[in-house]
Amino acid sequence: MIELSLKKSLSGAEGKIALAISCQIQPGELVGLYGPSGAGKSSVLRMIAGLMRPDEGELRVGEETWISTEKKLFLRPEKRNIGMIFQEYSIFPNMTVYENLVFALDKGQDKGFVDELLVSIGMEKMAGQFPMKLSGGQKQRVALARAMVRKPKILLLDEPLSALDMEMRRSLQEYIVKFHHEYGLTTLLVSHDASEITRMAQRVLVLENGQFSFDGKPEAFFKT
Numbered sequence: 001m002i003e004l005s006l007k008k009s010l011s012g013a014e015g016k017i018a019l020a021i022s023c024q025i026q027p028g029e030l031v032g033l034y035g036p037s038g039a040g041k042s043s044v045l046r047m048i049a050g051l052m053r054p055d056e057g058e059l060r061v062g063e064e065t066w067i068s069t070e071k072k073l074f075l076r077p078e079k080r081n082i083g084m085i086f087q088e089y090s091i092f093p094n095m096t097v098y099e100n101l102v103f104a105l106d107k108g109q110d111k112g113f114v115d116e117l118l119v120s121i122g123m124e125k126m127a128g129q130f131p132m133k134l135s136g137g138q139k140q141r142v143a144l145a146r147a148m149v150r151k152p153k154i155l156l157l158d159e160p161l162s163a164l165d166m167e168m169r170r171s172l173q174e175y176i177v178k179f180h181h182e183y184g185l186t187t188l189l190v191s192h193d194a195s196e197i198t199r200m201a202q203r204v205l206v207l208e209n210g211q212f213s214f215d216g217k218p219e220a221f222f223k224t
């Protein structure tokens with residue numbers, strides 16, 4: 001279970017936001033994170049990943065404490081077993097698909113898992129291609145596989161589909177849901193797309209004015 005209670009003062013073009021959020025996420029949940037632009041959705045993911053420090057609060061994952069400002073505890077990002085995908089394609093252009101995946105392996109980790117992932121994303125025949133030759137959807141499939149190489153238990157997705165056309169978007173949605181089930185993940189998906197969240201997630205957290213203003217079934221929120 002992920003249990004978080006975090007505070008962070010954010011400041012941007014539209015002024016200050018006092019982010020003060022708390023929630024519990026059960027293992028195996030696929031949760032959508034929705035809210036207006038600039039509400040702090042990416043910041044929530046970044047704090048979970050260890051890429052941003054909260055001003056105050058606690059983050060517990062299973063038996064581990066990843067953040068406790070009270071105990072002055074902050075687990076480094078590389079120690080957190082997390083996979084992450086962003087909107088922008090984050091694969092290395094100078095490496096083939098295969099090399100991109102192998103590069104993400106832990107020291108001493110078996111390369112066999114890379115072959116399994118290539119099959120899972122339907123790209124085993126494209127292992128020798130460079131990203132330049134791939135479509136946006138294929139690049140994001142590689143990014144998804146790369147995020148999975150170290151067998152994370154948590155997958156954080158920051159609008160990974162928003163640069164894709166509808167057909168590729170649908171296809172990648174299916175890959176994400178498949179991976180979520182196949183690898184027993186707990187997944188958090190930031191998206192601006194109500195239909196995407198409704199299709200993929202069992203639960204949506206709506207971030208507004210620094211707080212979760214809704215926590216429940218996507219159908220219940222988006223029908224209003």
Ligand SMILES: Nc1ncnc2c1ncn2[C@@H]1O[C@H](COP(=O)(O)OP(=O)(O)OP(=O)(O)O)[C@@H](O)[C@H]1O
Pocket residue numbers: 009010011012013014017035036037038039040041042043044052
């Ligand atoms: N390290 C930081 N410290 C303080 N404020 C920050 C920091 N990083 C980002 N911000 C500000 O926090 C606010 C929320 O940004 P964030 O990217 O988390 O929102 P978002 O909901 O993901 O937005 P979008 O939907 O447009 O991607 C912005 O005003 C941003 O400038």
